[in-house]
Amino acid sequence: MSRLRTLLVGDPTAARIVPPSGFTAVLTIASAAAMAFLAVFAIALQLATGELAARWEAELKGTATVRIPAAEDSEGRADAVLAALKQTPGIVAARRMSDEEQAVLLAPWFGEGIPLDKLRLPTLIEVTETAEGPDLTGLSERLSAEAPGTIYDNHSRWRVPLSDAASRLRQLGGIALFLIGGVTAVTIALAASSALAANGQVIDVLRIVGAKDGWIAAAFTRRFTLRGFFGALAGTFLAMIAVSMIPSGVEAGVLSGLGFDGAEWLLPLLVPFFAAALAFGATWVVAARRLRQDG
């Protein structure tokens, strides 16, 4: 706790022990800014894929479509299937789709004004399921008995791959965040190591006047933590502006959800603090090891 206090408050001279400018300063600030910029996009991607997966699930889950092949007695077969569906546990409602609705569904492939009465189209029934849903095996057997060739489609063929894809995207986002953190830590560690090597004279002077290794390490750690924080703050700020400029309202695709809503805008603000924590840890480890080696 006292080390943290020393780090945050410090005394003005201790804060200035590490030269305030130079290559390592630029490297630390620039890399922290770049990594924070990427991290904010990775977070946005994480949120977008999560929302996309939830939307796909919500749109497809709880509904099913029953398709009855065209036959001589289509009306009677449809009535029998409807009656069976309404008696089946796990089904809330079942409704035969009108010719107009079927025409809308076919329009993308056959165009407007399809002569439905001249086509042998299957009868479609829209089903709303309970959260638990029906016993699919038993229901399929029963529907086949009422009307051979009837198919009960609960959209899992579409839902599962989409859900898997969204899940993979989220995993990739997580891996990206992890890698960004790792690269940030390594870059700052290298910069800190370089700074320690370049400031051998400063360290010698500090030792002559009785500075303990912990005090010297804290001086370097404080400087690099602040550089990491302010670099990441700049990168985060720029990334938030960039994210806010991504056009919204695109109907399809992942990009439609790439952004932050409401309280989600607070999430990127954590990035500079994580960057500072990484810089603190990386610099402390490097400094402690280096000072021990210099002995």
Place this chain on the structure above:
Amino acid sequence: MIELDSVAMSYGDRTLFHDVSLSLPNGSFHFLTGPSGAGKTTLLKLCSLELTASEGRVRLLSEDVTGLDRDGIAGFRRKIGIVHQDSRFVDHLTVAENVLLPMSVTGKKSDATQDLSELLGWVGLAHVAERRPPELSGGERQRVALARAIILSPDIILADEPTGNVDWDMSLKLLDLLVELNKLGKTVLCATHDLNLIRHAKPKTTTRVLRIREGKVVQAAAGL
């Protein structure tokens, strides 16, 4: 009190000195002299804990400092004022900040302002407090180093060729400062090859001269 008990120092196969025993009482002023390469700097570095003896024991202020850990050494250095021939500084800090460094590392900064102005005035450098060390002359740098060495009021002052890079007038000024510190009760050990400086010190205070010769430390003759 600085005590060395059967101390030996070797670098690889080369033995610089061996079986050195000496005892410098509190408040004494000793010069350490000898030819170049005899081991004057090494002996001072043993006393400032910058080096560890190959054999024997070193006691400072009645404490055995042989085998101290790193933090222990750092803690002890606060009780010793050290002035090197080529005194080094944190070049991007001001003279005032450099002089205050020992207080910063010990967290004693709050009441330092008065001490600082008095100290810089005492070494005659009050006017350079806000300048950077690279802007100073050799003599000014040595006086800044002396001010930094004594700001924590150490009991022991170790000076390694403090006049090596300055002209004669400045050498005498530095000598006067060391003598003054000795009269305040500080134990001073000053390595120098400048016998004139030693002769000039004689009338000013009671000094003794130690000479390193052939790996041994011996008391120099009174006439020097």
